[in-house]
Amino acid sequence: MRQIEVTGTRPYRVQVGPGLLGQAAVPQRQVALICPQDLPAEFVAQVQRRLSPVVTVTVPARDDCKTLDVMAGVLSQLAQANLPRDGAVVGLGGGAVTDLAGFVAASYLRGVAFYTMPTTLLGMVDAAVGGKTGVNLPEGKNLVGAFWPPAAVWCDTDTLATLPPAVFREGAAEAYKHGLIDDPSLLPRVLHPDFRPGGPLLEGTLADAIAVKARVVSRDLTEQGERAFLNFGHTLAHALEAVTHHGIPHGEAVAYGMHYAARLSHAVYGSEAASLSTHTLNFLRWQQPAPLPELNFDDLNAFMARDKKADSDGVRFVLLRALAQPELSRVPGAVLRAEFEGWLKDMRGLGKAATPAALPG
Amino acid sequence: MRQIEVTGTRPYRVQVGPGLLGQAAVPQRQVALICPQDLPAEFVAQVQRRLSPVVTVTVPARDDCKTLDVMAGVLSQLAQANLPRDGAVVGLGGGAVTDLAGFVAASYLRGVAFYTMPTTLLGMVDAAVGGKTGVNLPEGKNLVGAFWPPAAVWCDTDTLATLPPAVFREGAAEAYKHGLIDDPSLLPRVLHPDFRPGGPLLEGTLADAIAVKARVVSRDLTEQGERAFLNFGHTLAHALEAVTHHGIPHGEAVAYGMHYAARLSHAVYGSEAASLSTHTLNFLRWQQPAPLPELNFDDLNAFMARDKKADSDGVRFVLLRALAQPELSRVPGAVLRAEFEGWLKDMRGLGKAATPAALPG
Numbered sequence: 205m206r207q208i209e210v211t212g213t214r215p216y217r218v219q220v221g222p223g224l225l226g227q228a229a230v231p232q233r234q235v236a237l238i239c240p241q242d243l244p245a246e247f248v249a250q251v252q253r254r255l256s257p258v259v260t261v262t263v264p265a266r267d268d269c270k271t272l273d274v275m276a277g278v279l280s281q282l283a284q285a286n287l288p289r290d291g292a293v294v295g296l297g298g299g300a301v302t303d304l305a306g307f308v309a310a311s312y313l314r315g316v317a318f319y320t321m322p323t324t325l326l327g328m329v330d331a332a333v334g335g336k337t338g339v340n341l342p343e344g345k346n347l348v349g350a351f352w353p354p355a356a357v358w359c360d361t362d363t364l365a366t367l368p369p370a371v372f373r374e375g376a377a378e379a380y381k382h383g384l385i386d387d388p389s390l391l392p393r394v395l396h397p398d399f400r401p402g403g404p405l406l407e408g409t410l411a412d413a414i415a416v417k418a419r420v421v422s423r424d425l426t427e428q429g430e431r432a433f434l435n436f437g438h439t440l441a442h443a444l445e446a447v448t449h450h451g452i453p454h455g456e457a458v459a460y461g462m463h464y465a466a467r468l469s470h471a472v473y474g475s476e477a478a479s480l481s482t483h484t485l486n487f488l489r490w491q492q493p494a495p496l497p498e499l500n501f502d503d504l505n506a507f508m509a510r511d512k513k514a515d516s517d518g519v520r521f522v523l524l525r526a527l528a529q530p531e532l533s534r535v536p537g538a539v540l541r542a543e544f545e546g547w548l549k550d551m552r553g554l555g556k557a558a559t560p561a562a563l564p565g
Numbered sequence: 566m567r568q569i570e571v572t573g574t575r576p577y578r579v580q581v582g583p584g585l586l587g588q589a590a591v592p593q594r595q596v597a598l599i600c601p602q603d604l605p606a607e608f609v610a611q612v613q614r615r616l617s618p619v620v621t622v623t624v625p626a627r628d629d630c631k632t633l634d635v636m637a638g639v640l641s642q643l644a645q646a647n648l649p650r651d652g653a654v655v656g657l658g659g660g661a662v663t664d665l666a667g668f669v670a671a672s673y674l675r676g677v678a679f680y681t682m683p684t685t686l687l688g689m690v691d692a693a694v695g696g697k698t699g700v701n702l703p704e705g706k707n708l709v710g711a712f713w714p715p716a717a718v719w720c721d722t723d724t725l726a727t728l729p730p731a732v733f734r735e736g737a738a739e740a741y742k743h744g745l746i747d748d749p750s751l752l753p754r755v756l757h758p759d760f761r762p763g764g765p766l767l768e769g770t771l772a773d774a775i776a777v778k779a780r781v782v783s784r785d786l787t788e789q790g791e792r793a794f795l796n797f798g799h800t801l802a803h804a805l806e807a808v809t810h811h812g813i814p815h816g817e818a819v820a821y822g823m824h825y826a827a828r829l830s831h832a833v834y835g836s837e838a839a840s841l842s843t844h845t846l847n848f849l850r851w852q853q854p855a856p857l858p859e860l861n862f863d864d865l866n867a868f869m870a871r872d873k874k875a876d877s878d879g880v881r882f883v884l885l886r887a888l889a890q891p892e893l894s895r896v897p898g899a900v901l902r903a904e905f906e907g908w909l910k911d912m913r914g915l916g917k918a919a920t921p922a923a924l925p926g
Contacts, residue, residue, distance in 0.1 A: 272637040276702075279633075283704035286871055311672075314699060314710045338675060341637075343644035349675045350711060510647055 206411035210333060211422040214353050218333060218418065220411045224360035225250045225296075225321060232292035232317055234258045236282050238305040239296040240265040244366050247323060251296055259285035267300050267450050270339040272348065278308050292317035292355075298324040299331030299454070303349070306337025310352035320354045323363035325375025326455050329382070329413045332357045334421040334434070344510055345442050359410065365401040372401065373491045374455030377437075379413035380487045381462060384480070385436050385522075385530045386416045391483060395490050433530035436522040437462030443507035448497060456493035463488060463550065467543045468535055469523040476526045481550075483527075488554055496551055501544045508540075567772035571694060572783040575714050579694060579779065581772045585721035586611045586657075586682060593653035593678055595619045597643050599666040600657040601626040605727055608684060612657055620646035628661050628811050631700040633709065639669050653678035653716075659685040660692030660815070664710070667698025671713035681715045684724035686736025687816050690743070690774045693718045695782040695795075705871055706803050720771065726762040733762065734852045735816030738798075740774035741848050742823060745841070746797050746883075746891045747777045752844060756851050794891035797883040798823030804868035809858060817854035824849060824911065828904045829896055830884040837887045842911075844888075849915055857912055862905045869901075 205221030225247060237257040239248055242265040252260060261281045263269035282293075293316055295305025302320045309318035322332040338349015364372065376394050383390030390413055398405035420431055441461030444452050452460070466480035508519055520532045566582030586608060598618040600609055603626040613621060622642045624630035643654075654677055656666025663681045670679035683693040699710015725733065737755050744751030751774055759766035781792055802822030805813050813821070827841035869880055881893045 272633055272640075276633040279709055280702055280704055283702050283708050283871065311699075311709045311711060313708060314697065314712055336675065338672075341641055341644050343641055347644050347674060348640055348672045350672060351675055510644065 206407055208333075208411060208415050208418045210353070210418045212353070214355075216354060216356050218357040218359065218414055220328070220359040220361065220407055220414065222360065222362045224358040225363070226254055228254055228319070228321065228356075228358050230255065230292055230294070230317070230319055230356070232290060234287055234291035235294055236261065236285065236287050236291065237294050237296060238263060238278060238301060238308065240269060240298065240301045243297050243323065247296065247363055251294070251321065255294065257294070258287060258291070263301060263304065265300075266298065267340065267345075267454075269304050270300050270345075272339055272341075275304060275308060275311075275339055278304070279312055282308070282312050287312070287316070289313045289316055292319060294319045294321065296321040296323065297327070298322070299327035302327055302331045303337050303346070304339055306335075306352050306354070307339055307349050310337055310350035315352070318352055318354045320357045322357070322359055324367060325364060325372055325410070326378055327375075328359040328410060329375065329417070330378040332359065333414055333417045334431075344446050344507060359414070361401070361407055361410070364406070367401065370492070371453075374453045374493070377455035377458040377462070377487070377491065379409065381434075381436055381458060382413045382416035384462065384483060384524060384527065385433050386420070386528055387412060388527050390416075395486065430530075432520075432532055433522050436524070436530060437465050439508050439519065439521055440464040440504065443504040444496075444499075446507040447499070447503050451497070452494070456491065459484070459488050459491050459493055460496070460551065464543065464547045465521060465523060467547050467550075468521055468539065469525070471539050471543055472523055472533055472535060473525050477524055480524055480527065485550065485554075488551075495555070499548065501541055504544070505537075505540065567768055569694075569772060569776050569779045571714070571779045573714070575716075577715060577717050579718040579720065579775055581689070581720040581722065581768055581775065583721065583723045585719040586724070587615055589615055589680070589682065589717075589719050591616065591653055591655070591678075591680055591717070593651060595648055595652035596655055597622065597646065597648050597652065598655050598657060599624060599639060599662060599669065601630060601659065601662045604658050604684065608657065608724060612655070612682065616655065618655070619648060619652070624662060624665065626661075627659065628701065628706075628815075630665050631661050631706075633700055633702075636665060636669060636672075636700055639665070640673055643669070643673050648673070648677070650674040650677055653680060655680045655682065657682040657684065658688070659683065660688035663688055663692050664698050664707075665700055667696075667713050667715065668700055668710050671698055671711035676713070679713055679715045681718045683718070683720055685728060686725060686733055686771070687739060688736075689720040689771060690736065690778070691739040693720065694775055694778045695792075705807055705868060720775070722762070722768055722771070725767070728762065731853070732814075735814045735854070738816035738819040738823070738848070738852065740770065742795075742797055742819060743774045743777035745823065745844060745885060745888065746794050747781070747889055748773060749888050751777075756847065791891075793881075793893055794883050797885070797891060798826045800869050800880065800882055801825040801865065804865040805857075805860075807868040808860070808864050812858070813855070817852065820845070820849050820852050820854055821857070821912065825904065825908045826882060826884060828908055828911075829882055829900065830886070832900050832904055833884055833894055833896060834886050838885055841885055841888065846911065846915075849912075856916070860909065862902055865905070866898075866901065 208218040235257045237260045293309035295302035320332045322328040335351045335353030338346045341347040393409045441457035444457045463484035466484040469477040523533045569579040596618045598621040654670035656663035681693045683689040696712045696714030699707045702708040741755045754770045802818035805818045824845035827845040830838040884894045
């Protein structure tokens with residue numbers, strides 16, 4: 205079992221290892237459990253036996269739960285169960301459910317304690333650490349929410365064994381991103397065959413990927429500075445998700461977005477950033493995302509302009525001056541458009557070059 | 566013009582005086598204005614001329630705007646207007662609208678700057694200071710929200726001149742409450758004929774009533790301790806609002822609730838608290854609330870048990886050991902029921918005893 209300490213105004217601990225769902229303990233006497241309808245019943249039962257929730261709220265799977273409408277229903281169920289203000293909300297499931305559960309915890313009675321038990325790779329590496337909670341609007345992803353850090357996070361690696369391989373590979377995008385922006389030792393490990401459910405590289409790689417986020421978040425809770433670097437690849441990713449109405453899973457959108465950001469980095473910073481595209485293409489070949497639909501730059505650009513990193517002066521991108529050297533940078537519109545065309549060509553060529561020989565040693 | 570400083574982690578200033586809507590200034594370049602549909606158009610126009618909002622969102626009047634449904638629509642309009650994260654939300658109107666606007670500000674892009682311009686007595690004394698924002702659930706009032714203090718508050722006393730006298734008297738309940746829990750000098754001033762729109766006691770009484778809340782909030786931002794004292798009278802008030810489906814205006818419900826809390830205080834603390842009922846009855850005679858509908862203790866008690874001051878050990882009431890000596894106290898169920906019957910008799914006798922002779926000197 206590995207532990208990561210997240211420091212800051214409200215420090216908490218992330219535990220990574222097998223069997224954790226059956227070992228979690230919280231000081232609150234009354235707990236509400238929120239989980240998605242597609243979660244294996246044994247996980248829910250394990251947590252119910254351990255924490256005896258006063259109410260278990262089942263919500264739609266994946267991003268279908270991240271709406272204000274679903275949130276309203278969850279809040280009503282908590283109120284009907286009389287969950288008190290010294291109670292707690294526990295989010296069990298993928299990143300979408302823990303994002304929703306966190307915003308529910310932040311808002312119910314103006315804030316109650318929050319715990320997460322992520323059951324997907326994406327949820328463990330990305331959503332469980334950092335305190336960013338929220339739901340989507342019809343106008344875009346994560347446009348509503350709160351900074352509300354959990355009091356503890358349990359990443360039970362046993363839960364990953366039930367994930368379809370494609371979903372596991374999807375979730376690896378955020379771990380790979382942490383390699384690109386901060387810890388390059390993660391890059392070969394994420395692509396290694398032993399990084400798999402039950403594999404010998406799983407726990408350590410996962411813990412190190414989570415540790416990258418924990419370090420950044422510890423230094424910057426409300427996303428004024430370097431925390432924005434965690435959004436590497438996300439500006440295009442969010443736009444892709446928006447124009448396809450979430451037809452592209454988040455981890456695949458991030459993989460696509462990282463390659464676009466790698467190309468922008470090369471265009472802005474020159475030769476130092478030239479090798480980044482090799483890494484992002486290697487990852488895409490390993491991940492094997494579903495092929496992209498027809499895309500139009502202007503449609504995507506309209507969504508990118510609404511990105512949370514946009515301020516009154518325009519959209520800023522997270523770029524890499526070189527491996528592990530992230531920077532926020534404004535990119536001229538002409539460059540955005542030109543690199544989009546290059547990116548689109550690379551993406552069309554993806555299927556053809558998908559050979560294991562492309563993996564790095 | 567009077568100024569009140571609210572200290573704490575994010576200090577801000579409350580200004581009270583005439584003509585302030587036309588003098589407000591904010592550093593943010595992009596501003597969203599939220600106001601109720603029944604607000605006089607001249608107030609909206611004055612603020613629009615001054616702050617040039619990128620979007621003005623009109624919402625239903627009074628508590629009809631305090632729903633997650635209305636909030637979803639407001640958030641979408643902000644997103645469509647591309648309000649950036651360095652923008653601001655300005656709430657202009659009564660306490661319901663500023664409560665909604667504050668929760669919108671707290672949640673949009675996980676939090677943008679917030680300003681309030683309360684236009685009702687209730688909004689100025691109660692809702693504008695303290696950072697409590699939120700909306701209602703079908704299950705009860707203010708069950709969802711955030712602590713999100715404004716960056717500045719402008720209480721333009723000119724706006725009070727348009728209030729119907731009954732609405733002005735309704736709003737005085739919170740000012741009177743601040744007299745009971747902290748500053749007894751407010752009690753005769755609130756009931757004085759010169760405390761009226763344009764009257765010579767308006768600005769000073771208002772500022773002193775706001776100052777009570779500012780002092781309490783400055784010491785206790787997240788309502789762990791004495792801030793709960795501001796809820797004097799609110800446990801029954803919220804229950805009355807719930808069982809009547811908000812058929813009783815908040816200030817009238819608070820006036821009714823203060824008298825119940827005064828009776829409970831007498832029952833729990835004895836002779837020291839005996840005179841409180843005289844004050845709360847005097848206020849009710851001055852306020853002239855609409856008569857109560859048929860009420861049943863068990864219905865009300867079910868809602869009181871869901872009060873935010875309830876924790877796993879039961880409901881706590883804010884009581885007064887004596888004037889200006891508030892305490893949190895658990896009250897036995899038998900006392901709650903017995904004093905409810907006494908309260909009901911007092912309330913039935915209200916109309917008959919409504920003579921100016923009952924007002925204190």
